[in-house]
Amino acid sequence: MSASLSYLERSKLHSNPTAKAFLELMERKKSNLSVAADLNKKAALIELADKVGPYICLLKTHIDVVEDFDQDLVDQLTALAKKHDFMIFEDRKFADIGNTVKLQYGSGIYKIASWSDITNAHMVPGEGIVQGLREVGLPLNRAMLLLAEMSSAGTLAKGDYTVKTVEVARKYKDFVVGFIAMERYADKEGDDFIYMTPGVGMDQTSDGMGQQWKHPREVVFDRGCDVIIVGRGIYGGGRDAAKEAKRYQEAGWNAYVERISK
Ligand code: 6AU
Numbered sequence: 243m244s245a246s247l248s249y250l251e252r253s254k255l256h257s258n259p260t261a262k263a264f265l266e267l268m269e270r271k272k273s274n275l276s277v278a279a280d281l282n283k284k285a286a287l288i289e290l291a292d293k294v295g296p297y298i299c300l301l302k303t304h305i306d307v308v309e310d311f312d313q314d315l316v317d318q319l320t321a322l323a324k325k326h327d328f329m330i331f332e333d334r335k336f337a338d339i340g341n342t343v344k345l346q347y348g349s350g351i352y353k354i355a356s357w358s359d360i361t362n363a364h365m366v367p368g369e370g371i372v373q374g375l376r377e378v379g380l381p382l383n384r385a386m387l388l389l390a391e392m393s394s395a396g397t398l399a400k401g402d403y404t405v406k407t408v409e410v411a412r413k414y415k416d417f418v419v420g421f422i423a424m425e426r427y428a429d430k431e432g433d434d435f436i437y438m439t440p441g442v443g444m445d446q447t448s449d450g451m452g453q454q455w456k457h458p459r460e461v462v463f464d465r466g467c468d469v470i471i472v473g474r475g476i477y478g479g480g481r482d483a484a485k486e487a488k489r490y491q492e493a494g495w496n497a498y499v500e501r502i503s504k
Contacts, residue, residue, distance in 0.1 A: 244434045245426055245466040248502055249274075255434040260359050260385035261419035264329055264436070268299045268469075271327055274462065274494045276300035276438065277487060278333070278473030284310045288318050290483055294476065295326030297487035300360070300438075302331045302471055305352050316357045331438075332358035335389065339367055340374025348378040355382055362387040362422055364399075365407045372410060376417040390421040393441025394452040411435065426466030437467040443475035444493065458490060462497035470494045 244252055253265035268274055277294045279301060281287045287308060291301050301323065305311060323330055332354045336343040343363065348355045355361075355378050363371050365388055375386055390407040392399050399407075408427055411418040420436030429435075443455030458470045476486040 244429050246502055246504075249468070249498075252434050256419065257416055258385050258419050259383045260329070261436060264299065264359070264385075264419075267327060267329065271299055272495050273297060273299040273491050274469050274498055275487065275491045276302050276331065276469050276471045277476055277483075278302045278304075278440065278471050279477075280304055280307065280473050281477070282307045282309050284308055284312070284315045287315065288322070290477055291319060291322045292326075293484045294487040295322055295328060297484070297491040298326075298328050300329050300331050300469065302333050302473075303358075304333055305354070306334075311351070320357055329359040330357065331360040331362075331387075334358075334361050334363075336361070336363040336371060336375060337366055338371070340370035340372075340377075342374070343371055344374040344378050347375055355379055355384060358384070360385050360387060360419075362389055364389050365403070365410060369410050369413070372414050372418060376414060380417050384417075385419040386417055387420045387422055387436070387438060388418055390423045390427075391425075392422070393424065393439070393454055395454060396452065408435075420468070423467065424465065436469065438469040438471055439465070439467040440471040440473075442470040442472045442490075444490070445475060449474070458493040459497040459500075462494055463501050466501070468498075 249265045250269040253262045256262045275298050277298050279287055279290050388407050388411050390404045423437050426437050439461045441454050442458055442461055444457055447455050461467045461470055472490050477483045
């Protein structure tokens with residue numbers, strides 16, 4: 243059912259303030275594009291965020307690959323998020339016991355919970371990982387995605403693993419607002435999960451290292467997902483990142499409009 247509703251209508255179904263604000267932002271900005279900014283220099287990351295900022299709803303970071311990370315990077319990214327009206331998703335892929343992920347999320351060098359609106363986690367350790375992250379994230383109004391599936395060839399996140407992941411998400415809906423997934427699963431009464439899908443590219447289908455890229459229309463229209471996550475398709479190979487971001491924004495948004503109008 244959720245797949246046929248607008249992002250704005252769905253924002254009203256969420257109690258998590260970040261999920262609500264994120265769905266409103268998508269509608270306001272006409273963007274379901276997240277850029278995966280996998281760059282290892284602070285200046286390059288800031289430059290990319292500023293260039294693609296007008297076209298995205300979400301900037302996805304891997305903060306631990308930045309060689310010259312400092313608090314100023316976080317300050318500049320959060321200022322750009324305000325300037326261009328996007329949110330930040332640190333793609334940390336937590337994967338440890340509850341007590342450890344609490345420390346990894348809230349402290350250390352990166353203090354992810356202090357600046358990242360959304361983060362994600364694997365379900366490998368069991369539901370304690372959600373409990374630990376939720377303890378830190380909920381008081382800060384943060385939101386989380388569970389990795390229910392992956393885009394890479396040979397992924398073990400499938401079948402029963404995916405089904406169990408969705409069950410855990412339903413238990414902690416105040417914090418787990420969606421999934422990293424390759425397709426939308428059957429909605430149950432009361433479900434409204436946000437589906438974010440990596441492995442999106444319009445010009446190539448594979449990177450030779452297991453990544454598998456699909457077209458935005460296939461992801462949003464055919465598979466019913468909500469957010470396209472695009473990295474190298476936008477900034478790779480000397481591409482003009484702003485131009486490509488606009489192209490992906492239009493492709494993603496058109497597929498969404500087509501989906502909710504059918
Ligand atoms: O478009 P790309 O292939 O350059 O970048 C894809 C981005 C990378 C991956 O770490 C991430 O998406 N990713 C994820 C996420 C977002 O959790 C899961 C997955 O299954 N595949 C994947 O590529 O930053």
